[in-house]
Amino acid sequence: MADNRVVIFDSTLRDGEQSPGCSMNTPEKLKMARQLMELGVDVLEAGFPIASDDDFEAVRQIGLQAEDSVVVAALARATRADIERAAAALESSRKPRLHVFLATSDIHLEHKLRVTRQQALDQIGEAISLARSFVDDVEFSAEDSTRTERQYLGEALRVAVQAGATTLNTPDTVGISVPEEYAQMIRDVRQAVGDGPILSVHCHNDLGLAVANSLAAVAAGARQVECTINGIGERAGNAALEEIIMALRVRHDVMPFETGIRTELLYPSSQLLTSIIGVAVQPNKAVVGRNAFAHEAGIHQDGVLKLALTYEIMTPQSVGVPTNRIILGKHSGRHALQKRYEDLGIHPDSAQLAELYRRFVQLADRKKIVVDEDLLRLVQQMEQQSVSTV
Ligand code: KIV
Ligand code: ZN
Numbered sequence: 001m002a003d004n005r006v007v008i009f010d011s012t013l014r015d016g017e018q019s020p021g022c023s024m025n026t027p028e029k030l031k032m033a034r035q036l037m038e039l040g041v042d043v044l045e046a047g048f049p050i051a052s053d054d055d056f057e058a059v060r061q062i063g064l065q066a067e068d069s070v071v072v073a074a075l076a077r078a079t080r081a082d083i084e085r086a087a088a089a090l091e092s093s094r095k096p097r098l099h100v101f102l103a104t105s106d107i108h109l110e111h112k113l114r115v116t117r118q119q120a121l122d123q124i125g126e127a128i129s130l131a132r133s134f135v136d137d138v139e140f141s142a143e144d145s146t147r148t149e150r151q152y153l154g155e156a157l158r159v160a161v162q163a164g165a166t167t168l169n170t171p172d173t174v175g176i177s178v179p180e181e182y183a184q185m186i187r188d189v190r191q192a193v194g195d196g197p198i199l200s201v202h203c204h205n206d207l208g209l210a211v212a213n214s215l216a217a218v219a220a221g222a223r224q225v226e227c228t229i230n231g232i233g234e235r236a237g238n239a240a241l242e243e244i245i246m247a248l249r250v251r252h253d254v255m256p257f258e259t260g261i262r263t264e265l266l267y268p269s270s271q272l273l274t275s276i277i278g279v280a281v282q283p284n285k286a287v288v289g290r291n292a293f294a295h296e297a298g299i300h301q302d303g304v305l306k307l308a309l310t311y312e313i314m315t316p317q318s319v320g321v322p323t324n325r326i327i328l329g330k331h332s333g334r335h336a337l338q339k340r341y342e343d344l345g346i347h348p349d350s351a352q353l354a355e356l357y358r359r360f361v362q363l364a365d366r367k368k369i370v371v372d373e374d375l376l377r378l379v380q381q382m383e384q385q386s387v388s389t390v
Contacts, residue, residue, distance in 0.1 A: 175206030
């Protein structure tokens with residue numbers, strides 16, 4: 001794989017699915033999995049098989065149906081029962097990955113797991129060796145990496161590599177990190193483990209920094225990014241896949257990295273997920289929100305109509321949004337109104353346009369958004385009045 005290729009690890013069906021209101025049944029997961037494969041993700045984390053029979057079944061069926069190009073991952077805590085269950089779910093998968101995790105921060109070791117640092121190291125070694133007895137592709141995640149003492153984090157990751165882990169993930173589980181700090185962690189981890197393993201990042205969005213942290217980590221040497229469609233995930237969510245992809249594409253000049261994602265399927269993938277889970281994205285959400293390509297201010301509309309690049313850094317088509325949706329409201333200008341009338345097949349002359357615009361502004365003062373039906377009504381009213389005054 002080229003040195004600048006970033007592996008996209010999608011966790012919509014695992015971390016995303018485990019967040020409130022986002023659960024999916026097996027047929028829904030299969031539908032979403034097919035879309036994610038079309039989209040071009042490299043690794044598809046299909047679920048957490050020990051969590052429920054449904055999760056097990058979803059992982060099994062996705063593994064069975066997955067194309068050769070995609071790795072199907074299943075999550076497991078660092079215990080025999082979890083790993084055996086995940087391995088069983090992946091049995092029919094052509095490219096299986098076991099994703100084993102254990103927390104490494106003192107706060108988790110002392111208060112959640114109630115084990116010493118040494119006990120955790122032993123558990124990591126045993127768990128990864130067991131996972132490797134089932135599959136060649138094993139990822140280890142040091143949960144709560146960003147709050148783990150750095151020296152110890154390096155030690156834990158070295159134990160995982162010695163036991164056979166091929167990908168090392170250092171999650172910002174609680175979403176507390178900031179970009180430069182997270183990037184430094186990646187550089188430190190690279191020093192601690194050497195060149196062999198792929199370094200992965202997994203960022204939560206509690207401070208709204210999940211995407212920024214992920215990108216900083218890539219610049220520092222990480223080559224796998226874990227993310228979800230629409231940014232769904234525990235609490236404030238995970239890094240949004242569509243934002244990472246479009247940031248890498250739009251700012252290729254400063255982040256010269258490649259992925260296998262077909263960007264024109266980003267919006268359809270977002271829409272499909274929304275229709276499955278019934279959780280809509282905020283209107284102003286980057287890349288896939290309803291307003292991401294909508295322009296209301298007159299000056300913006302005028303600019304976009306003359307040259308889209310004036311206010312658009314990417315085209316709606318490049319992410320699969322059907323058209324550039326100009327929203328007509330009280331800030332809209334005459335040029336936008338004329339364009340919308342022309343789109344509706346109506347070509348007012350300049351006097352008519354002036355009159356229509358006057359009426360439009362009056363209406364827009366009363367109504368937040370003026371829709372096509374309103375515009376057609378304005379034409380009718382104007383025509384009726386001009387007939388009655390003749
Ligand atoms: O946030 C996290 O630490 C996780 C791990 C299981 C990778 O989701
Ligand atoms: Zn997570």
